[in-house]
Amino acid sequence: MYRDLELYIDGAWRGAANGATRDVTDPATEERLGTIADASDADIDAALAAAKAGFAIWRSVGTWERARLIRRVAELVRERVDAIAVQMSLETGKPLAEAKGEVNAAADQFEWYAEETKRIYGQIIESRTPDSRMAVIHQPVGVVAAFSAWNFPALLPARKISAALGAGCSIIIKPAGEAPGSCAALVAACHDAGIPRGAVNFLTGNSDRIARRLIASPIVRKVSLTGSVPVGKQVLHLAADGVKKVSMELGGHGPVVVFDDVDAEKVAEVCATTKFRNCGQVCISPTRFYVHESKYEAFAGRFAEMAKALKVGRGMDEGVQMGPLANRRGLETIQELVADARQRGAEVLAGGNVPANTNRGYFFEPTVLGRVPDDARIMQEEPFGPVAPLTSFRSYDEVMERANSLPFGLAGYVFSNDLRTATRAYEDLEVGMVGVNEMLLATAEAPFGGVKESGMGREGGAFGIHDYLETKYVKMKLEERVRGA
Template sequence: MKQYLMNINGKWVGEELESLDVINPASNKKIGTVPIGGKEETTKAIDAAYVAFESWSKRTAYERTACLKRLHGLMLEHQEELAQIMTLEMGKPIKESRGEVNYAATFIEWFAEEGKRVYGETIPSHADNKRLQVWKKPVGVVAAITPWNFPAAMLTRKMGPALAAGCTVIIKPSSESPITAIKLMELCEEAGFPKGVINLVTGSSSKIAKTIMENPKVRKITFTGSTEVGKILIRQSADQVKRLSLELGGHAPFIILDDATIDKAVAGVMASKFRNAGQTCICANRIYVQSGIYDAFLEKFAKAVKKLNVGDGTNESVDIGPLINRAGLDKVSNHVKDAVSKGASVVTGGEPITNEGGVFYAPTVIGDVKPSMIMMQEETFGPVAPVQKIETDEEAIKLANDTPYGLAAYLFTENVARGTQVIEQLNYGIVGWNDGAPSAAQVPFGGMKESGIGREGGHEGIDAFLESQYVSIGMN
């Protein structure tokens, strides 16, 4: 059994600390251990990043780009190793894990180039004896707190722009899937990042986060996780006015209007809903289908879902892996039971699967769904697709917006004018129009309302790690 370590100031440490078991949810077997770091280790990581910031921020954009490009190449070179680690520690099917590694690498590549395009401004002056300029400066030490469900991509989406901007980083990966981040840290070393520029701490989320939030040397937090935790971070950030980027919970509506191509809509829902066993923040959670095509859609959709193969993600033929833990399974089961008790019908699936001690739930389609059911009010985070019949575009818009969340939404219609008018009224940061997989490195990713603050990816992704400094130059 391998004992993995933390990395602070260029050294692998934590061997003497108590350890945390990392469990494969497909088999319930331990695959390794990581140290339980706390206040002392986090403080050392912050101090190392603070010292390293002085020299790293002064390096040219081209020097920082060179390190990032080496990391990009190493990620692709080690794609299979990273994918296997990811599948073992959090259950994602191996073909999805390979895809995530490639996706994660695109953020490193994108921001390696974007770092060379951090432009200031020269502003026309109001007086002939002044010159007005805006300079861009890295915000400082950044703490990146990442979730378990995309252990590579959520890290590179934060780390890439921070490093390209000239910031230094402390990484806190999820305790459910920390080994992927540790392997990426090894590749960062190999890529030649100086000591202290990137530090990785594992262990108690509450203790590590508390230390980060209380330490004035940390100027920015970038976090992906639940809205509840995001609100705690907002409150904790107030005393020092730390900068925040928050990508929080979602409850994505998937609207299918009666002029949609049904086969295209089915393919779109399949791509959105069942990736990572439905454990994604932008997956379809509420499917609204106009009555004219409701029955035809439901029949084709259920037929496609029945073909999904459930099992251990290391098997190349598996489409749906396990849920992350028993609590996740219980939540999914309770949501389905609630819907059935209130009149919904199980079209296919609807039960846990007993499989070698793992945590599996059958891919499920629920029909005759009503807005009062829990799964239409809360994010299920599992392979369950509730389908509700709607009559009008206006009803679809009203139901879609009836939530405190606003991360992602989907719309399937072949009518451009109709689609434009619906999307203009959807309060979501991301919309997939006839597209069930809208994510990409070059576009802004983030939500409205309680789904977050700021955007990741695209040129906006690096802006979040920069300060604008206005300089007025007197010429007398």
């Protein structure tokens, strides 16, 4: 069911030059699934050379032909959805239904950018004088070094690969070592679709060493990262030396504001369903719940009921609704955050422990914490796991100040049936994305990204392709005409 993975460089799969490999582990069993190639410096340099040559080829391909090839990638991914989903579930532990949904969402990215490649519009500027012309054109930035996270191992690299290809760039993609198989499947689809050699390259191994070597190379002109805020800051420092174009989708700590004019139990059902998706390991996961004091008890009670009813287990098993965390460090961090909240007076309304029937795997119960004080670590640090901290508020100004108090600004959520309140709230939240009475934000046709320390640039939507383009202004003087000629 799981195959060992090689590097993909210059249109061919191959092992690391020195034969080195790393293990991939099943988070539900802690058993070895297989291996990935551990790229050496020679492999990294080969990928850079291939991407440089591939860029020269790919950028010269006509836009309609580029669109046709990228669309073919989408078709192949959809044809292979079952096999890719199984591999993803084994690597991440997420339920198979969630994995299938993610693979289809990855295919949507390729379909979207197949169309956007034909819509890279320039601009004609009216000149001040009749003997000159002014225009703005957009050209591909060049070779892209892209790094994606393990929580959405197909969707995240798909956003980067599809947009880069749509813009006419070549790309070197480095997936997370915990879950590289889905990204490898996307690269295989690119190969089978006929994307020219060198346009897409795939490296696995030591993330820090690969990132440093790629970003330091003058061949790379654009860096794209989905990762944590600390890693994002390190990459920014590296990119600054070469003044590279950068886009980053970093961590968040999504506030949810539930006002007093809603059905609290129905809102709790929506919030609980979203909170525990992918075991809470979602960058835009709702992670701080501010509920109006008049609705708090009803909301908290229903949220806890929903959490207790979830079936936890191995993602491949029938009926499982929530799998394990992706790795041991994630489990240990969640345990520390819950312990700290308890010490500070938070109430445990549901969960709070490793499941009693579990003796292996990185499982943690769907957990709801009530009356969590703002100084608890879980209210300050992103809880990348299945824990929902709840608190209450009294006034609009109070809750907005608390919701905006952190340096993060990826996504936020508002629940209100009053148009005035909802509009004020989505305008006042300091985030890049807001859901109003809605929590499923990510879609190929909309821009995805944050503000403040949650990143810069956007992925997806009509804006996403511009992060892979450079703007060029042209002014042309016309030859002077000789009268009577």
